[in-house]
Every structure is written in structure tokens, then in C-alpha cells.
Amino acid sequence: MLGTELPLEAKVASLRLGERQIIEIARSTIGASKCIIFDEATAALSDAEARKLFQLIRRLAGRGVAILYITHRLDEVFALADRVCVLRDGRVSLDSAAGDVTQDQVIEAMVGRAVAYARHAVPPSTDAPPVLKATGLGSASFSDVSFALRPGEILGVYGKVGSGVQELSSSLVGARAFDEGTLYVEGSPRHFRHPADAIAAGIGHLSADRAADGLLRTMTLAENLSAPSWGRLARRGFVNRRKLRQAYCRWHRTLHIKAAASGEQLITELSGGNQQKVLLGRWLEAGSKILVLSEPTRGVDVGARQEIYRVLARLAAKGHAIVVATSDYEDITAVASRALVMVRGRMVAEIPYERISTEALTEAAGGGVHA
Template sequence: MSKLEMKDISIEFPGVKALDDVEFTTESSRVHALIGANGAGKSTLMKVLAGSYTHYTGEIYIDGKKCPIANPRDAQELGVQIVYQEVDTALVPYLSVAENILLNELVLIKEKNRIINWTDIYKRAQVILDDLKLAINSKVLVSELSLAEKQMVLIARAISFKCKYLILDEPTAPLSNSETKELFRIVNELKRKDVAIIFISHRLPELFEICDDITIMRDGKFVAQKLIKETSQAEIVELMLGRKMGDQFPARTVEIGETLFEVIELSDADYLKDISFEVKRGEIIGISGLVGAGKTELCKTLFGEYQMKSGQLKLAGKPIKNTSPNRAVKNKLAFVPEERRKEGILVEESITTNTSVVNLTKFCQLKTFLNFSGERKNAQSIVDQLSVKAPSIHAQVKNLSGGNQQKVAIGKWLTVDSEIYIFDEPTKGVDVGAKKDIFELIVQLAAEGKGIIYATCEFPEILGLTDRTYVMYDGQIVKEVVTNTVDEEQLLYYSTGGN
């Protein structure tokens, strides 16, 4: 039995104290949930443990022995491994699965100018994959894998390095139900091997399914640690937010107007087939379906990132052609993509830059000079309106929590006079408090007469937010329903091909 203790951990960044005397304790053969609202400090705490942040104060103990962690290698030597939410950034796509799993070892071999025994490398990596009962060939290139398989490769890499403490940061966010079940099987397998798993997630129901313990954080501070079987979702939410949650979905007085946006027999070159639907003014329509149904492909085709092979789009009765995202913006469409860090924000830029980038002409004088004062006022207005937690509007977006990054990704479109807003999984990796803020913004946009397309595999969000829902399966719309006439079971039935 191995025990990890983090005591009085504090860390500061310019303008903000991210952690304030935080306590965290876990043991081997336990799955320990770490939860808190976006900006609570949970990811920061785990980055301290993983050696990514070294300017912290406080102490870390393993089995009662003080263990300073000054870099990621120190953490790895102590058996601490982390699998981040953005799996693509942690893997080398043009290398094989085996090379990615044993990457650290290959680097050491190269540093010592030794000859690599490729047969041995592939064999050893395959043993690790087989031990986890993963049907992945170690010789396949990572670029050929699905997102779920890439995540499994990262877990395989972690346990190849004598992992004692495995940190999983939002591991189920991009996964389908079946892929989540496979991940849970792996977690339970590691638990039986005496590995301690630290599980960061905003999906409360799955925490009660897989976790033994839970630690709740709020505003950079430790709030409580409990046995999962001795608490409830309602209590956890209250501890996270410091108040009772109330209704998550805003009340609406639905005033539906005339047809605003029409999609007529849209097909692309690869997957989408004869898709037709309409959005009326003030209406929130859901695009529902499981992972892989074609929701993201549809959203990107509507926005001009993917090209239509056939079909027609109409806005207010007039045909439009979205041959590129630039043309789509000019045609008054806005798009909040699923992969915010890759496609929705400029991570190295400030909040100010991100909130003006889609409409720079609004802040240009004489079409040449940027009005910095106007740009800053706009950024501050969006930060205030969406309750973005940041030290200032000059903060780099990469340093914000996931939920606050998503608010910036959405907020930038408030500077543009759009008629149609497309949201693709907008609450992915977002806590319950930030979700409510996002829902309220969407309802406000609909109340202003905008048309909303809300694509998600989260059935409760479809049921709580939308007026009508189009269910997708295998690249097609298989069912249209008035949302308040169906339940989750029926949506799942249609999403799996039932009719």
C-alpha cells in the first residue's frame, strides 16, 4: 500500500494566487476524483505533482518520505504520470504506437549513441498493450488511431514507466459511451495492479460509477475530501460552487419566428448524406447523436471548413455559399468548435486579441490603424458579461482554465453581427457553474432572434435547452422530434440506428 500526501501547496502566477495551502491525499488501489469549478486549481495542483510547475511552496510526501519534485523527470522517477486532456499534443503522429509508448526510453538510447533493437521495441510495447487487453498493433502509426485509441496509448506509455500514481485529466470528454466503458475497464485493471488513479472530470455521474474517494476544490483552496459512497451529486455541486445550484437550464419564453436558415439536401464528399433541416428565428435546435455520427462534420461543412459536394444553404430565404470560414462569417454565421485549443482560440495570445480577432475591422481606424483602446474596452465588456475569471484582459488564454477558455471562444463572436450561431459540444470539459453561464448566453442570443444550432452527444443538454432536435446516425439525419416530447432513452434509440 503506497500513500501520496500533498501538504500546504501554494503557487502564484502574475496577478493571481492559483493555489492556497491545498491538501491532497490518496492511496494505491483507489480511484480518487479531483473536482472543482473551472479555475478552482485542480489542474494546477496536478501539474505541481507532475513536475510541470516548480515554483510552488509546500511539501509532497510518498510513503511518509518527503519528495521534492523539481521537474517532470523527478515526478516520473517517483512513479507519477499524467495523461492530459489534449492527447494529440502529447503524441508524435508520424511515429509508431511502440515508439510513442517507449519514447522516453528511446530518447535515452539515442543520447547514449546505442543501437535500437526495433524487434525488441515492438515486442515490449505489444506486451504492454496486450496486458491491458487493448486491440492495438504496436507497429501502427499513431496518426491512424482514433482519439480513444490515442488516449489508451498514453496510458500504456504511463504504465510502461513503473507508474504508481496515474493522473487522468478529463479523460472521458472526447469519448463515446462504449469508449468510456473501455476506459473504465482499463482503470479498474490498473486499480487491481495497485496503481492509484487521480480522476479529474466534470461529469458527476461517472465519478459515482468509477471513483472511491473525492476531493473538492474551490477558488484555489481545499474544500473537502469524502468517500464517494457517503456523498451525493447535489452536495458536491454545492461544495464546488459555495452555494446551491438551482435549475441548470434557464427558463425560456419561446417566441419562434419565421424560418431563418435552411439546409437542403446537403452532402459532402466523404460522410454526410442528404441532410435537410431548418432553424427559425429565436429557435434552439439540437443536433444529437453519438460520437462519430457526423455532428462535427456537419457543423464544419455549414461553416465552410469542409466543402459541400451537393445541396444548398439559405439565409432568410436567400441562397448563400460558405466556401470558406471567412465567407461563412460574412454570411453571418458564427461557429464555436469542439476542439477549442486547436480551433477556437489563439492560445498564445491575450484575451484582448482573442475577443477582437474575428472582427478586426470594427477596431481599425482608417482601415489601417488598430484602435487599442476600443479593443481593450470590448475585451473587458466580454469578460464582465461572461464572468471570465482572469487576472486581466492581457492574460494569455493558455493560462486560463478550460471553462474560461471556452467563454473566450464564445465571447469573441459577440463582436460580430451574426444571425446563426453553431455550437459543437460547447460544454466539453466545462464545470457545472460555467455550463450554466453558457446556457444563459445561448438563451439570450435566441431571445434576440438569433438562430442556434446546438450539436452535442449530451442528451440532458439536448432535453434541457433545445426546442426541436435532429438526431444523426452514420452521417444522416434519421429523426426529427419536438424535444419536449421525447426522453433520453428515445434519443439513444434513434442515435443507435433505431427508427
């Protein structure tokens, strides 16, 4: 029904995030459920898989199954919903038939104000030498990838699920090995065997799977934000909790994290957007000047997206070099100074700042679906 072939004997833990998502969806639909709740169901799916899911949801609704579809993607809301209900700060701020409201009205109900969409990045100066350079990188998931990243630049790497984008970003930070080519950091060739090697070289990383690979779920905001800096903040082998709180307070203000200023809340109590800002603060506290961000706005609402985009633009203006590796065209159109497009593990296009658009990205990636 979902048009996907999976290795049935494989351990679920060995599957990629999108394949695990498909198994969850299939499991929820095979019974005689009268109501099914989908929570960010397409976050890790390819365009083709998302289309199949929408077809399945329409068939289920046609059979009388009640569907509660939770999403931050407004194109999905207007493609699927009969009725739209918006929650803001734990209260219903809009409840209306989908045909009676516009996208702008839904956004305003979500964030409490009108949101102005704008490009946040500007083209960087090309005079500075690259701080991160790849020449002919290759692995089982991608091949012959080359690029140069300079200070003040936000390099967007765009591709649909399965394009090799996420595998490439993992290789840049030592979470995966690459078999061919050379990676240079500040002009020196490097081959990271572990993410700790990349951190030591001044590279920070946001994983695409925030819950599994990013959050220390039983720890506080202050502990999460300062995790890579514990050694520096320790005294006689013990982490100094006052210094943890000071580190958190520094970035709490800068990143506009909506949480208690003490940093004593558990990170799991925050929204996805605020969790992401804490994880971004983690690398700023560690002094990372190179950031590799995988799906930085996945599961994040419209207002938080705009805040994250503004933060990234400010960091670039201060000289940070940033890679945004994503399957979300909005991330690229909002912040990228330059865009690379990957299809089936290969770079197929480089799009300069003045030509970046949704149409250019989806055309280079082989077309796409926006609903």
C-alpha cells in the same frame, strides 16, 4: 484493451480527436507506472470507448496502480472513485469517501452553492422564415441531412462520437466541404469554401477542440475576443488597443467572465468555462446572428455549464439562431428548442421541445451509457 482499431501507419495529426485521446491513454498505461493521472479522459470518447476505459482503470487499480481521475462529469466520479476531492478557486472544498457524499453535495462543493437544474430554452415562434436551412446535405461522413433554423431557436443536433454530428457542424461553417445538397443563409444558397466565408455571412462557430482550433494561446483575453473584428477595430492598418479593451469590457460584463476587467490576462490562464465564454463573446462582438456551437460545454464544470446555458437562452430570446452540435445529452436537455438525432451519418429522429429527455435522446441514438 480499449477495443479500438486504429491505422497504425497514419500520422497522429490526421486522426480524429477521440482517436488521438485513445493513443494518449494507451501510451500512459503500457509502462510500469505506479500512479496514472487521467485528465478529462472521456471528453472525446464514444460511449463504447468510455466503457472500455472504465474497465481498464478498474483493472489497473486492482493491480495496485494509484489512479488520479480528473473530471467534470459526476456520473464518472460515482462510477469509478473510491474517494472524491473537490477543488474550488484553488482550494480543497471537499475530501470524502465517495460512498459518504451525494451528487448534490459534490455540486455544492464545486460551485459554492446549490445549483438548480432547469430547462433554459423555450419553443420558438415558427412564423419567421429560416435564417439557416439545409436540404439534402451529404459528404463522406453524413448524408441526406435537412433542417431549418429560425431566429430565436436553439436547434440541438445530438449524436455519439462518430455519428457525423461534428463533421456536419464543420460543414455548416466552411471548415469541411459537403458534396451534395444546398445550404441557404437568409434564403440565399451558399457554399462556403473557407470559414472566413461563413464569418462574412454572419455565422459564428465554436469548435469542438477549443485548444487547437479556437484559442489564440499567446494572446490576451481582449485580443482573443475581438479577433474576427480586428479589421473593424483597426486604424490606419494598426489595431487600436483601446478599442480592443472596450470590446472586451462590453462582453466581460454581459457574459460574466471571471477574469480581470482589463482583458490583459493571457487566455490560457482562465478555466475552460471562462475561455469558452470569451470565444462566445468573439462572435457576439462580430455581430454574428447565427451561431454553430460544437460541444460547447466540453471540459466545463457544473457551475460554468449552467452559466453557458443561461447565456445561450438569453441570446435566443434576443433573436439569435443557434445550433448546438454535441455528444452530451445534458446540453440538449438543458437548452434545445428542438432536437435532431444522428446515427452513422444519418438523421434518425426529430424530437420536439415537449418530448426532449435523456431517455428519448439515448433511445433514438441506439442506447447509451450514463456512467
